[in-house]
Amino acid sequence: MSNANDNNGQLNTQSDSSKEKPWGGRFTEPTDAFVEQFTASVEFDQRLYFHDIQGSIAHATMLAKVGVLTEEEKTQIIQGLKEVQAEIESGKFQWSVKLEDVHMNVEAALTEKIGITGKKLHTGRSRNDQVATDIRLYLRDEIDVIASEITRLQDGMARLAKREAATIMPGFTHLQTAQPVTFGHHILAWNEMLQRDYERLMDCRKRVNIMPLGAAALAGTTYPIDRSITAELLGFDRPSENSLDSVSDRDFAIEFCSFASLVMIHLSRASEELILWASAQFDFIDLPDRFCTGSSIMPQKKNPDVPELVRGKSGRVTGHMISLLMLMKSQPLAYNEDNQEDKEPLFDV
CATH class of the missing domain: 1.10.275.10 (Fumarase/aspartase (N-terminal domain))
Structure with missing residues (x-):
């Protein structure tokens, strides 16, 4: 594709x-x-x-x-x-x-x-049910890519955790040294966060994979269409059941952005720890040069730009989720042109 x-x-x-x-x-x-x-x-x-x-x-x-x-x-x-x-x-x-x-x-x-x-x-169709179908098809493909990437990251974490299973490090509460743990154990805590994210994403996919096509503008069509045929051809689990809801529903996009906000919060938390650990004050890890930048006037510096940007982008993603919630909060049934504003936040997320 x-x-x-x-x-x-x-x-x-x-x-x-x-x-x-x-x-x-x-x-x-x-x-x-x-x-x-x-x-x-x-x-x-x-x-x-x-x-x-x-x-x-x-x-x-x-x-x-x-x-x-x-x-x-x-x-x-x-x-x-x-x-x-x-x-x-x-x-x-x-x-x-x-x-x-x-x-x-x-x-x-x-x-x-x-x-x-x-x-x-x-x-037998309208742009209202057509765009709702397009967004679901698009988002379904994106979900499958993201799911694959989460799994790839989890695999990497599992390998790292196994390698560092006996590496002792301090565990913290309140960012104060508390009890000894291992680096492998700490990495597996991140892995647990991602596992919950993966399960949320797969649950979201179930509600994305419902076909609104056939709802037409808002009340269906008098043409003798067969929605089950179209749903099967497009790989949807089933056609939607109410035409008014079909053309106006954007819950699935909000739900995806909710997942995305949580996974970004988890990645932000991990990034924060990488930033702390790479600092001179902690000095736990050394990030590879290829993932860092330097300073034009302080040549001794090595800046953890990648985790800092991940931490920063978490706010952007969460903001888009709020945008979509506000977009939908006052809309009467069925379709309204407000829904045109769903795409740019979703695409950016």
Whole structure:
């Protein structure tokens, strides 16, 4: 799988009168240029392109199975989507602010390639359930990567703990010398923190892996879709059960950020101890030069920048969790444009 950078391809911020907005039927004047720029999310949600296209391929496959699309139309759509993906990944794709978001940019490019058949892709769905699905697909993949990295770190800690099983060091309470322990025992305390983090992450994944697609704008669709087919194609455990909640729920993102805040607090605590232990006052450990920096005017100094930055970034992650909680606290059902603000904090976390 390829991951896109935030600015993959070119971003066109100019008005493009040759393309009408899909929702523009009842409007009698064009969107104000400032409003267009203010409400657009394509500058940051374009990184969802891979998952948006995968969701669309599954949706088209399902529509063909239930008879809404012909096999020929399905084939055209899927081939066109793959061509759009290739253009994005090569950096040739022209992102347009006028088209607002990743979904409309991809769909417009598809329609330009294959004609009116491209518009049939949106049958039986809305951008509301589409974006909710994209974020879950994206976050599920990120969770799997993070889980693998936690396991890798735990493996390293276990090897270090075994090696240092007999290395005596002071144990502390109140940062005062208390009882003797071993360095291996201390490292395994960090490992216990990470084990809880891993279990929390896997529990979070269960709630991420539920498919909202099919809820449409807020109340489902009259087309004879089969959500179980799409859920299976996309690897979801099951479809969601309430359409109003499906399009407006961001609990899963908040829960992930809660996990992330805790794991960062644990890494911050470990970093604090590394910083203390590497100081002249403790002199317990010597950090490798490749993980440190020096001073331009004090050549004797060796600064533990990496653990200091980990400690600092814990505040940034925790702040994003609070942002998402505040984002959701006053929203009535169902979808509101406020939810556009969920992505940048989540991506940064």
